[in-house]
Amino acid sequence: MKKLLFGNEALALGAYHAGVMVAAAYPGTPSTEILEALAKFDDIYAEWSTNEKVAMELGLGAAYAGVRALVSMKHVGLNVASDPFIAAATTGINGGMVVICADDPGIHSSQDEQDNRHYAKLAKVPMLEPGDSQEAYDMMAHAFDISEKFDTPVMVRSTTRVSHSKSVVEVNGDRAAPAKQASFRHDVEKYAMLPVHARLRRPFIEERLVKLAEYAETFPYNQIIWGERNLGVISSGVAYQYAREVFPNASFLKLGMTYPLPQNLIRQFAAQVDRVIVVEELDPFLEENIRAMGIEVTGKEFIPRIGELNPLVVEEAGRRAGLLAEPSRRQKAALPQGLPGRPPVLCAGCPHTGIFFVLSTMGQRSKLLDAKGKAEKEGKLIITGDIGCYTLATYPPLRAMDTTACMGAGIGQALGMEKAGVASKVVAVIGDSTFLHSGITGVVDAVYNEAQVTIIILDNNTTAMTGHQNHPGTGVSAQGKKTRAVELERLVRGIGVEDVKVVDAFDMKALRTAVRSSVDNPELSVIIVRGTCSVRLRSRSGQRAVDIEKCDDCGTCLMLGCPAIQKLDEQIDIDATLCAGDACTICEQLCPKKAIGPLSE
């Protein structure tokens, strides 16, 4: 049966057909849809884990118990999970364990552009790289087989363009034979990594790599496609698709397994072509490994290391490398200049808008900053931020976030600034899902080391940015079952924070009062700002409108950055199709002329 599937859907279906029994993940673009697709199957266990580290540990436990386990995450998720990942590589598994990790070349929705292929080399585990949805589907069965055959976790590396492209998949499999009953057999030399046992594993790991390299020689997705012999292209993943389009007549060595490399196959290929070029996205991972074999190759001399490739980028590189003739007469279109950008924004009715407006005005952000957002002097408030929709509050007009590093970092950074002795009050801002992911330990540190910062938890009861996944605070599991919710107030009080306030995200006066009192408090304080994500509102009523008789065009409402409040042709107007109405009303609360009210029919 043919299906048009996203890479992520194909990975999930491939894993399901390969007999996966346990799947765990934390949402992160571009990997989120893998677990979402798996959660729909009710004959397996799938969960949103608290974070990627827990997901990896859970997957490892399931694999120890003899069943097939899948763990998925975005590239930076593997940073969080790297400790148990390398532990898994050390102990090996029992049931097959596959770790899917989705990189984000071009930084579409991430904080960095790291090339996670290096992790395979670091952990000494095999890595597969599908280049479209068909391969994503097909390779999953191989991944589990390799895992069990070689007693190793297997890394499957995707990228944004593989995960988020749809292509035709011939779905020829079905779910493999009934699952094994999970059972764990004691074997401390394999599973309990005391130094003496870990030392015993070392030779096994090195021998495993040698055997894997032998296996790579015959791995069916390491293929030579012969064309003309004057050019040989070595490529993998989606980069292969671009190269195939740009060099239609060349010979190709397409690598589906990119660690360890099939050295004989590479030598055989290189010996039969006049010139070898490696086309790969991000770092020269293949290129350096192949060059280390003593084979003369080029690649990053022409192909950019930075950003996402596409056919045009590869074509231009091909010209620089002298592999393609100068451009045909095809007239290259001029890029339209000077157009207003359309960056993502906080939605109309977003529960984060009000609190950031308060922080922005209290910190006098708009007066402080120059056009580039750089400050001459320290602000009244230093706002350390985190990862989520609310990171968008960094942009004008709110400009109410000073730092974004990685999940949970805002709290630790706030502590560091305070301990370093900054004059201003430091406020850390973090979302509910991110707080549970990696903010809790920061609060423990703050209590223990008597920090004097304010921590604001933005609680919209969902993981919004990645598409509204449940998390431990929502009371609903990944598979839609009602479960026990972790209560944020009780959690922070339990850690030992005494000044804890809960405030309605749409009550501007209460928000201002709460922030002022917390900022004035010399002790550690936590404010939980609670409001429903507007995208999840079931119905909308009472959309607001501007009374043009009363409006004096002061622009205060525009400083919220609400996309429903628009100014085109010199008149401020509220787009009723976007406005969240009665659920929000923060513009109405703010308007000094009382010119905003419910839209009269």
Add this chain to the structure above:
Amino acid sequence: MKKLDILMVGVGGQGNVLASDILGEVAMAVGYDVKKTDTLGMAQRGGSVVSQVRIANRVWSPMIKEGEVDILVALEKLEAVRWSHYLQAGGVAIVNNLAVPPLSVSLGTHRYPGDEEVKGILRQRTDRIHFTDGTNKVKELGDIRTLNMFMLGCVSPFIPIDFHIWKNCISQRLPSNILKINMAAFDKGREETSGVNLG
């Protein structure tokens, strides 16, 4: 049909991704190879959204080269202009006559291009442009959220695939409670461009 590269652009929340999905499914249903990819910024709503659909007997890259798009479908005017350089000379552009001002326009730091400017930039690439008042037309039908199906209807006469295939694929993708109004929007769009001669 040798190959068809279609770029569908709009603003987050307009239903770009669903419409381009259906377009891909239509082409797959008649046996073509299809690849499609969406570029969305972070967060849920309000950013630029670009969907690329490639149809041919064999498709390699999911991404289309600049200057090779056969049909540009824009659910919003500024987005049409922003992606106009992807259009091949003489390609078809179907543009919804709707302006959604980005924040920078509302805040007065940038200017939204005027209608003549929009047309002028598009005409540098092609004369085969159809502007439609899609937003008002689907308002008349009673649901502005059907704009994506209206635009899909507008593009359908330019793709040599049987009408019934389109209808089947739409029925398979949309929930039954909103199917009727979406089908009406598709029909209305198809009707609008069926008689249009873009040369």
